[in-house]
Amino acid sequence: MERKKVLISERIAEEGVEILKRELDVDYRDGISREELLSIIDRYDALIVRSVTRVDEELIQRGKRLKIVGRAGNGVDNIDVDVCTRYGVIVANTPDSNTISAAEQTIALMLAGARKTAWANNYLKSGVWDRKPFRGIELYGKTVGIVGLGRIGSMVATRLKAFNMRVIAYDPYIADERFERFGAEKKETLEELMREADIITVHTPRNEETMHMIDEKMLSLAKDGVGIVNCARGGIIKETAIIAGLESGKIAFAGLDVFEKEPITDSPLFKFNNVVVTPHLGADTYEAQKRVGEDIALQVIKALRGEIVPNVVNLPTMLKEELDYLKPYITLAEKMGSIYYQLERTPISRIDVTYSGPITKNETEILTIALLKGLLSPVMEEKVNYVNARLLAQDRGIKIYEHREEQTNKRYKNLINVKIFTNRCALDITGTISRAKNPILVEINGYETETDLEGLVLIVENEDRPRVIGPFATILGDHGINIASMKVARRNKGEKAVMLINVDNEVSEELMDILAKSDGIMSRPKLLRF
Numbered sequence: 001m002e003r004k005k006v007l008i009s010e011r012i013a014e015e016g017v018e019i020l021k022r023e024l025d026v027d028y029r030d031g032i033s034r035e036e037l038l039s040i041i042d043r044y045d046a047l048i049v050r051s052v053t054r055v056d057e058e059l060i061q062r063g064k065r066l067k068i069v070g071r072a073g074n075g076v077d078n079i080d081v082d083v084c085t086r087y088g089v090i091v092a093n094t095p096d097s098n099t100i101s102a103a104e105q106t107i108a109l110m111l112a113g114a115r116k117t118a119w120a121n122n123y124l125k126s127g128v129w130d131r132k133p134f135r136g137i138e139l140y141g142k143t144v145g146i147v148g149l150g151r152i153g154s155m156v157a158t159r160l161k162a163f164n165m166r167v168i169a170y171d172p173y174i175a176d177e178r179f180e181r182f183g184a185e186k187k188e189t190l191e192e193l194m195r196e197a198d199i200i201t202v203h204t205p206r207n208e209e210t211m212h213m214i215d216e217k218m219l220s221l222a223k224d225g226v227g228i229v230n231c232a233r234g235g236i237i238k239e240t241a242i243i244a245g246l247e248s249g250k251i252a253f254a255g256l257d258v259f260e261k262e263p264i265t266d267s268p269l270f271k272f273n274n275v276v277v278t279p280h281l282g283a284d285t286y287e288a289q290k291r292v293g294e295d296i297a298l299q300v301i302k303a304l305r306g307e308i309v310p311n312v313v314n315l316p317t318m319l320k321e322e323l324d325y326l327k328p329y330i331t332l333a334e335k336m337g338s339i340y341y342q343l344e345r346t347p348i349s350r351i352d353v354t355y356s357g358p359i360t361k362n363e364t365e366i367l368t369i370a371l372l373k374g375l376l377s378p379v380m381e382e383k384v385n386y387v388n389a390r391l392l393a394q395d396r397g398i399k400i401y402e403h404r405e406e407q408t409n410k411r412y413k414n415l416i417n418v419k420i421f422t423n424r425c426a427l428d429i430t431g432t433i434s435r436a437k438n439p440i441l442v443e444i445n446g447y448e449t450e451t452d453l454e455g456l457v458l459i460v461e462n463e464d465r466p467r468v469i470g471p472f473a474t475i476l477g478d479h480g481i482n483i484a485s486m487k488v489a490r491r492n493k494g495e496k497a498v499m500l501i502n503v504d505n506e507v508s509e510e511l512m513d514i515l516a517k518s519d520g521i522m523s524r525p526k527l528l529r530f
């Protein structure tokens with residue numbers, strides 16, 4: 001079989017490249033030009049980038065084979081995630097692999113700014129021994145204001161506590177418990193933080209809300225002689241406001257690892273001695289790059305094998321343990337979803353999914369997505385995957401409603417019930433996971449069963465009376481079809497029943513015609529494939 005191909009457009013660790021090479025054809029093209037990238041992207045199944053490569057609609061449109069864009073790092077602001085979602089391309093990153101390095105770089109810049117290290121270094125190397133201009137300040141006893149108490153912000157907080165700093169933080173999106181856990185005093189507004197902090201460091205993503213969130217007006221609230229650090233993304237602290245602050249003396253020092261435009265080799269910021277700058281080096285340590293490279297390589301391989309990828313940006317986020325627990329239910333939901341179009345062809349207007357049992361304590365969104373993927377994959381030309389399944393269902397006018405019930409009936413611990421509506425309820429199925437962790441169907445349109453959703457399943461309606469099932473099974477046997485297991489379900493004695501038969505062999509259309517004519521059979525059998 002032809003090996004799948006991955007293009008790496010920026011430098012990643014050798015360890016990651018080696019992992020990729022075990023399974024894929026790797027084109028390692030660090031620094032490839034935009035034009036060349038656009039002209040060859042249609043040859044690849046995966047693209048690995050860092051923060052420089054612009055992944056936009058033009059690129060994704062041309063990447064006809066692309067299944068995944070792997071971000072070897074954290075921030076995805078160079079990737080149009082919505083476009084990737086629309087085209088069914090997975091975007092995965094490595095959010096936990098470089099956080100320690102970014103936190104340490106933040107503190108390095110803070111100390112370098114407070115102690116004028118870079119400026120003194122330049123002075124001495126130019127042949128001047130002079131200590132007067134370089135008197136700095138201690139971090140000890142000062143107040144640091146952290147904007148964004150996420151992965152990196154919280155690491156910065158715990159490390160600065162060791163310097164005996166008072167830590168205050170502003171992050172409107174996290175629970176109070178997180179402030180307590182990291183020993184940070186919660187500030188309700190950014191304005192409050194600006195007024196109280198001696199040094200301000202930002203650790204939010206860059207987006208519409210955070211771009212220029214610290215501007216001239218915000219900075220005017222700060223203490224005179226404030227220090228600022230930006231090791232997150234350029235522009236969260238507006239650059240022209242920093243320049244004005246440095247000129248007026250409002251800002252005593254700045255440590256900047258990131259810039260509004262990158263790469264940048266000339267900036268008015270560079271003329272200030274009290275500004276220490278680095279060219280986006282937050283994640284550039286051997287340790288972080290090794291972790292990042294290995295992590296993204298494994299995710300790309302998983303995605304190309306069709307397996308579940310842990311850090312998909314365009315899917316709900318889940319902890320590994322949660323994902324492990326949900327995996328069998330993801331398979332169940334996808335198989336349940338695949339049943340409808342194997343039985344019916346009428347367009348769907350609405351789907352109601354009900355999750356019941358302890359499973360509801362988890363992120364069930366991924367199960368609904370799996371269900372929609374299973375439903376749409378057989379009938380759509382476009383590739384359907386976990387990333388675009390919901391969007392494609394909505395585009396087809398299908399309304400999706402989710403319900404959760406903490407309790408289930410005692411017989412089964414967890415249940416997934418799916419009702420599919422056309423202008424009426426066209427299919428009502430319930431499934432669960434067996435003790436052996438296999439997906440099973442426990443009810444179909446009010447008929448109770450226990451059928452393994454595995455391989456081939458014949459489904460047929462029959463009269464509930466003697467001499468129907470036996471002859472039917474005999475016909476199968478006479479045609480070399482082995483029955484692996486069989487369930488017959490009825491609602492009321494003597495009325496209609498449903499047979500669900502796991503068979504080991506394909507059933508031809510000719511044989512279906514013969515089976516349909518068997519005595520007491522009420523519908524043409526259908527063969528479900530799982």
Ligand SMILES: NC(=O)c1ccc[n+]([C@@H]2O[C@H](COP(=O)([O-])OP(=O)(O)OC[C@H]3O[C@@H](n4cnc5c(N)ncnc54)[C@H](O)[C@@H]3O)[C@@H](O)[C@H]2O)c1
Binds near residue numbers: 075203231283
């Ligand atoms: N310099 C580097 O090399 C480097 C390395 C890694 C990460 N980063 C950047 O660091 C930043 C933080 O990364 P992270 O992994 O800690 O992210 P994260 O998602 O774990 O944390 C971000 C935090 O910001 C908060 N936030 C969002 N909007 C906010 C707002 N308007 N006001 C206040 N808080 C807000 C969120 O609630 C969250 O807690 C990102 O921009 C990332 O791209 C830079």
Ligand SMILES: O=C(O)[C@H](O)COP(=O)(O)O
Binds near residue numbers: 050075098283
């Ligand atoms: O978001 C990140 O992971 C950091 O900013 C690092 O970006 P880089 O991979 O381009 O160094």
